[in-house]
Amino acid sequence: MNRTVEVGVLGATGMVGQQFVALLENHPWLSLTWLGASGRSEGKAYREAANWKLSTLIPAATADRRVEASVPGRGPRLVFSALDASVAGEIEQAFAAAGHIVVSNSRNHRMDASVPLLVPEVNANHLDLLARQSRDKGWTGAIVTNPNCSTVVMTMALAPLRVFDLQQVVVVTEQAVSGAGYPGVPSMDILGNVVPYIGGEETKIETESTKILGELRDGRIEPHRVVVSAQATRVPVVDGHTEMLSVRLGASPDPDEIIAALAAFAGRPQELELPSAPRHPIVYAPEPDRPQPRLDANRDRGMTVTVGRVRACPVLGVKFVALGHNTVRGAAGVAILNAELMVAEGRVETS
Amino acid sequence: MNRTVEVGVLGATGMVGQQFVALLENHPWLSLTWLGASGRSEGKAYREAANWKLSTLIPAATADRRVEASVPGRGPRLVFSALDASVAGEIEQAFAAAGHIVVSNSRNHRMDASVPLLVPEVNANHLDLLARQSRDKGWTGAIVTNPNCSTVVMTMALAPLRVFDLQQVVVVTEQAVSGAGYPGVPSMDILGNVVPYIGGEETKIETESTKILGELRDGRIEPHRVVVSAQATRVPVVDGHTEMLSVRLGASPDPDEIIAALAAFAGRPQELELPSAPRHPIVYAPEPDRPQPRLDANRDRGMTVTVGRVRACPVLGVKFVALGHNTVRGAAGVAILNAELMVAEGRVETS
Amino acid sequence: MNRTVEVGVLGATGMVGQQFVALLENHPWLSLTWLGASGRSEGKAYREAANWKLSTLIPAATADRRVEASVPGRGPRLVFSALDASVAGEIEQAFAAAGHIVVSNSRNHRMDASVPLLVPEVNANHLDLLARQSRDKGWTGAIVTNPNCSTVVMTMALAPLRVFDLQQVVVVTEQAVSGAGYPGVPSMDILGNVVPYIGGEETKIETESTKILGELRDGRIEPHRVVVSAQATRVPVVDGHTEMLSVRLGASPDPDEIIAALAAFAGRPQELELPSAPRHPIVYAPEPDRPQPRLDANRDRGMTVTVGRVRACPVLGVKFVALGHNTVRGAAGVAILNAELMVAEGRVETS
Amino acid sequence: MNRTVEVGVLGATGMVGQQFVALLENHPWLSLTWLGASGRSEGKAYREAANWKLSTLIPAATADRRVEASVPGRGPRLVFSALDASVAGEIEQAFAAAGHIVVSNSRNHRMDASVPLLVPEVNANHLDLLARQSRDKGWTGAIVTNPNCSTVVMTMALAPLRVFDLQQVVVVTEQAVSGAGYPGVPSMDILGNVVPYIGGEETKIETESTKILGELRDGRIEPHRVVVSAQATRVPVVDGHTEMLSVRLGASPDPDEIIAALAAFAGRPQELELPSAPRHPIVYAPEPDRPQPRLDANRDRGMTVTVGRVRACPVLGVKFVALGHNTVRGAAGVAILNAELMVAEGRVETS
Numbered sequence A, B, C, D: 001m002n003r004t005v006e007v008g009v010l011g012a013t014g015m016v017g018q019q020f021v022a023l024l025e026n027h028p029w030l031s032l033t034w035l036g037a038s039g040r041s042e043g044k045a046y047r048e049a050a051n052w053k054l055s056t057l058i059p060a061a062t063a064d065r066r067v068e069a070s071v072p073g074r075g076p077r078l079v080f081s082a083l084d085a086s087v088a089g090e091i092e093q094a095f096a097a098a099g100h101i102v103v104s105n106s107r108n109h110r111m112d113a114s115v116p117l118l119v120p121e122v123n124a125n126h127l128d129l130l131a132r133q134s135r136d137k138g139w140t141g142a143i144v145t146n147p148n149c150s151t152v153v154m155t156m157a158l159a160p161l162r163v164f165d166l167q168q169v170v171v172v173t174e175q176a177v178s179g180a181g182y183p184g185v186p187s188m189d190i191l192g193n194v195v196p197y198i199g200g201e202e203t204k205i206e207t208e209s210t211k212i213l214g215e216l217r218d219g220r221i222e223p224h225r226v227v228v229s230a231q232a233t234r235v236p237v238v239d240g241h242t243e244m245l246s247v248r249l250g251a252s253p254d255p256d257e258i259i260a261a262l263a264a265f266a267g268r269p270q271e272l273e274l275p276s277a278p279r280h281p282i283v284y285a286p287e288p289d290r291p292q293p294r295l296d297a298n299r300d301r302g303m304t305v306t307v308g309r310v311r312a313c314p315v316l317g318v319k320f321v322a323l324g325h326n327t328v329r330g331a332a333g334v335a336i337l338n339a340e341l342m343v344a345e346g347r348v349e350t351s
Helices: A015-024 A085-097 A120-137 A149-164 A201-212 A255-264 A328-344 B015-024 B085-097 B120-137 B149-164 B201-212 B255-264 B328-344 C015-024 C085-097 C120-137 C149-164 C201-212 C255-264 C328-344 D015-024 D085-097 D120-137 D149-164 D201-212 D255-264 D328-344
Strands: A005-010 A030-037 A078-081 A101-104 A142-145 A166-175 A215-217 A220-222 A227-234 A241-249 A282-285 A305-313 A317-324 B005-010 B030-037 B078-081 B101-104 B142-145 B166-175 B215-217 B220-222 B227-234 B241-249 B282-285 B305-313 B317-324 C005-010 C030-037 C078-081 C101-104 C142-145 C166-175 C215-217 C220-222 C227-234 C241-249 C282-285 C305-313 C317-324 D005-010 D030-037 D078-081 D101-104 D142-145 D166-175 D215-217 D220-222 D227-234 D241-249 D282-285 D305-313 D317-324
Touching: A005 A015, A005 A085, A015 A030, A015 A328, A030 A078, A030 A328, A078 A085, A078 A328, A085 A101, A085 A142, A101 A328, A120 A142, A120 A149, A120 A201, A120 A215, A120 A220, A120 A328, A149 A166, A149 A201, A149 A227, A149 A241, A149 A255, A149 A282, A149 A305, A149 A317, A149 A328, A166 A201, A166 B166, A201 A227, A227 B241, A227 B317, A241 B227, A255 A282, A255 A305, A255 A317, A317 A328, A317 B227, B005 B015, B005 B085, B005 B328, B015 B030, B015 B328, B030 B078, B030 B328, B078 B085, B078 B328, B085 B101, B085 B142, B101 B328, B120 B142, B120 B149, B120 B201, B120 B215, B120 B220, B120 B328, B149 B166, B149 B201, B149 B227, B149 B241, B149 B255, B149 B282, B149 B305, B149 B317, B149 B328, B166 B201, B201 B227, B255 B282, B255 B305, B255 B317, C005 C015, C005 C085, C005 C328, C015 C030, C015 C328, C030 C078, C030 C328, C078 C085, C078 C328, C085 C101, C085 C142, C101 C328, C120 C142, C120 C149, C120 C201, C120 C215, C120 C220, C120 C328, C149 C166, C149 C201, C149 C227, C149 C241, C149 C255, C149 C282, C149 C305, C149 C317, C149 C328, C166 C201, C166 D166, C201 C227, C227 D241, C227 D317, C241 D227, C255 C282, C255 C305, C255 C317, C317 C328, C317 D227, D005 D015, D005 D085, D015 D030, D015 D328, D030 D078, D030 D328, D078 D085, D078 D328, D085 D101, D085 D142, D101 D328, D120 D142, D120 D149, D120 D201, D120 D215, D120 D220, D120 D328, D149 D166, D149 D201, D149 D227, D149 D241, D149 D255, D149 D282, D149 D305, D149 D317, D149 D328, D166 D201, D201 D227, D255 D282, D255 D305, D255 D317
Parallel strands: A005 A030, A005 A078, A078 A101, A101 A142, A166 A227, A282 A305, B005 B030, B005 B078, B078 B101, B101 B142, B166 B227, B282 B305, C005 C030, C005 C078, C078 C101, C101 C142, C166 C227, C282 C305, D005 D030, D005 D078, D078 D101, D101 D142, D166 D227, D282 D305
Antiparallel strands: A166 A241, A215 A220, A241 A317, A305 A317, B166 B241, B215 B220, B241 B317, B305 B317, C166 C241, C215 C220, C241 C317, C305 C317, D166 D241, D215 D220, D241 D317, D305 D317
16 A cells, blocks of 8 residues: 655644654655745755754755645645644634644644544544534545644553543643744753743543543534543643643542553554554553653653552552653654544545 | 740751751750760861751851750750651660650651650640659650651641541652662662652651641540551652652541641641741642642741642542752751740650 | 932833843943833833833832933933844944943944953953044943853953964854844744754954954054854753863863863953952863853853863863853943943042 | 674762763763772662762663773773772772773872873874873873863864964853762852862963973973963853853954854864764854853754854953853863773774
8 A cells, every 4th residue: 555645734833843743754654745834934945044952953845845825725735734833723724624634732623523633542533523524514525633732642651541431530631832932931940940830720620521532423523521630730841742641430440450441542543553652551550750851762662651659548548650852752753643644534535 | 035045956966956057046045055976076166077968058156166065964954856767766766765855757756655756746745744754764855856848847747638528548758869868779770760669658658647636635645537548659849859749538628628737737836936937837829730849848947838739539539749959948947847846845854 | 429420321111121121120330211212102001011021020229210212411420231233233322422421232333443341251341442532432331241141251261372373273152042132032943953053243252342342542443363263052041151262271270170160260340340350250160060051141140150060071171161251241231240340440430 | 883882880880880871872973881889889770879970861771771980901901080089089090000091080090100180172183192191101001181171172272363363361260060070069068059160170270281282292282372361260050051252363364263163173073973973063143142051052952162253352452251061061071082082093992
């Protein structure tokens, strides 16, 4: 099977856009042939338009490519969106209306009842919402989204616990600055400091998670009944969100059962052996002081969530630490996995 | 009233010892006349024995003082202990037996049934345990302790909530490196990183808190019934522990009532106008992104706990952020406040 | 003598403006009664207009003061300028023309031949340029400036070496992020990183220094003949610029003579016992690993430059390390010292 | 040609030892079959003996390998040494005497007149010293060393400038904490701070460089006549040493000629196409704010030195910034390149 599919990136010059460009270099199925950005960047070589901030070098194949205007109908059928939320809503709709399949990391359409909000290991079947989306919206294209970066990491760690009757979660996040884009967090705010607030983040974690963990029934998502309470903090870390969870499970499994469930977790990306799928979406780190962003965020090129310290919580039952790479597994990487899933399931050619 | 009392510091060269030396400079009641340290430092000038690490300069009056051997019976009656836990147990006992009043920051005797574990705004009356201590131990001196740094901050924020029927607490701490002493945390572990583990810390937070918040009845402490679950993490911050709490209160007050209770909080140190007592032990910061260690830890010379973001928690009822200076309010400062309380109550001359 | 002089601050809400507000709290001579800012802030309380970023709390006396429009002729005769260079040029001129004495930290007029560029310990007599300024410009007021933050630190360390026939300097600076204002340096650029470039900084260091170290002759400044070569880098430090210098001196003094000259250095501020003058403008730290920003920047409330490691340089003769607080001694503090000098010399009432 | 050569690592558990283990994973010529460490680690699995601190995972093939005692005669003929300088001197000698070829990163034998001190692109021919070494020492094995990490980076940037009559260098280094090993630099010393001192470092930079840049004549190294003056500082960076150089060249080339010389630089590793040789040992970054450790240290898997900002220096003639990965190009990587060179030149089997 020859699956080479041309793809583009909307908002290619920002932090998440750069991560898309980096991850698509040498991709076996997806060929990056189009870069969209705002008018200011139009016509410039990507290396000039993007203020490259990743610690890997700018891919040679893309560095000299011209950045184009974000005009619906131009560019490949499949486009990733790394657009800023201030403009993503309308542009993504226009692209979907013009026949593009928009695989978006932006927040604007995530909670739309007919838009899949996907972490492919968790709820790949939510893609079936696309039939309803097509009906409701009348688009010849489609919009598929992935959650907020913190929510991706958390829902991956919670998904294997649904079998134990997942009821309540109290989570505190310690989030990396790359999640805020560029220029993003001023250094005066975060050097040697903690900021216990990230605008809108707690609501996203609390609401997106119930949709992702929910079930598709009769063409709509029934949210999971879990109640999540989040406190989001920013810490002086470049990449990798660390999350401390306390969880109430109706079934009261002991820590070993939970660890076994986490380690055994896999989903459609593993079944289909998608190119970006880690063999184990969750790795359990047995060391007492793990996971840590500097040591664990890059596991499996940033696509694996590392969990550690599963132990009893005297208040809610069980507590543990989860960590994932926020701009890879939590943003560009999970979006690419969504696109791979759609390609493998034949949804790109046919939807 | 002339209250000048000579004091010494055991373990004067370490990080907490240095903070004692800094805070005792120009103290109106307490006069630092004796520095005890391990044999290696004996006889050296303090400026040579201590590898001074505070961002204020070494006090001139102490810099050239000779460090002495930690021999019970030598030095003033009132001694602060900043000893490492590996040696504090025995040395502090020997000093108490030899007639010293040991006001200790070390963990060794904190949970002893006849040793007061004090945060003076919270449980000043626990000093009455000293009568029992004298009986049980037969010491002509005494040992009085303060809690672990994280526990001080947390119990100050929880004390005003006891009136609302305090039942459960889930807390995540983001702790500064100064809490680990010197050399303490290697930079390779914490630069641009988070370590979600601090040995023994979670147990201290969970157990010490119930003693502090408990009541003295019939000569013994009845622990508070609150159940605390802690996850302790280390972050790249020099000074200031930030704590994210979710709390269940039987009385279900609304956030404004909680804020009012926090802001009105005061105790014996405020009544007695002790020299190190902040006018308001807790300040509520109304800004959405506070408290922050860099901006709030030094409030009132490090003796005030700043609370922010009181809001509803969908799981436990209410959640908020608390912050305090870990080596001042959480260690040397609270110990000095304990000593001031004892002086003001006439317990130093008479006990 | 009753020297209470009302002062205002232009650009009061920015980082340097905040430092002015902090340093003027409880000032014995200068009373802050006027805050000027851009139209956006006009009419707001200072606490709302300024996004306060200092680790000391916002002064109560100023927090509720209304911010006013920067209209020449309004506000006190003596105004400090913390304006951004993009607007400082014209606004400062207009204020001087309207009769204000503008004591400016901005770069715009520093190299003007009739504007004093002062570090008061180094070249207090350059104030005599004001006679020429009055003649040349026809202003009823005046403009007095202080150098770039890195240049202040460097010229203070070099001034005592002029007696040894100062000829050449190679300097590398490691500069704190507070020097770039707010939002200033993005955290993505500087967390765990070094940026070996600060726009315009090297030229300022190389040119401003020769004016400051120069001599006033016949009503004009004859630049010092020293040749300076600078490389400026940004490091993840909040406050305190560290500078590594290699210096060629015609007289070839040995290190002890240099240390003696540095330690003996004093000037008009010390003679006049100005309120912000440190007793010793330069302190020599004998420890092998000093100065360090975290330990030394706050010496004498940030007004002292600390020098260390004076030793032979096999290429240029002597090398050493100098450090100063960039927003205090390097900006707001030195400007306040300039104003104190003018008050003490009777230049505010009479010029 | 089948070049598979078995290799071991002395001091395999430390920071540089870990970098050897990481870089030797899947090496095409060298097969890591032996791990030596101190008695304390003997017999343990490597994953337990080493406190793994790299951000890449511990190689699976080595994780379970037993650590062995460092007994001369045991292990493969070719051993890398990552030993601490406190023990390296004697152990390396004993291994060389017992017939091992010791490719060492330790400082102990670097300045020995019969020991090659190699940066293979710069002075590969210094390997011919081994004939004299064999004569002088009577060893059946040999010792080959690489320079101090800062010196490697600097001499690579200076080597192409020898053709312009290299005379004087003033260099300031801003060094990463990984260079100090583990636990190494305490976080209390370096968080938000700069330490302008690294014990012994400046002397190493000043002396090792003249040997490396020198010429082999009549069986001995004639040091290069360049005079180097170094100031070494530690900054809060994990990996990557940044160096600011001012250089006097007798030939006074203009910046473009220097850039061309840097970009054209290559040596024996490139001729022989050694597995670890970067195609371009030096890359010139044209952006005004480069090189930066976070963005450039990993170029070509850490083996490339990035130079930027070549421009005129008013004191010495030319100045620029150089950067390299201190534990790869500056330690384990350059040692492996040394070993590859010896294998390719047939010196491992025959010497």
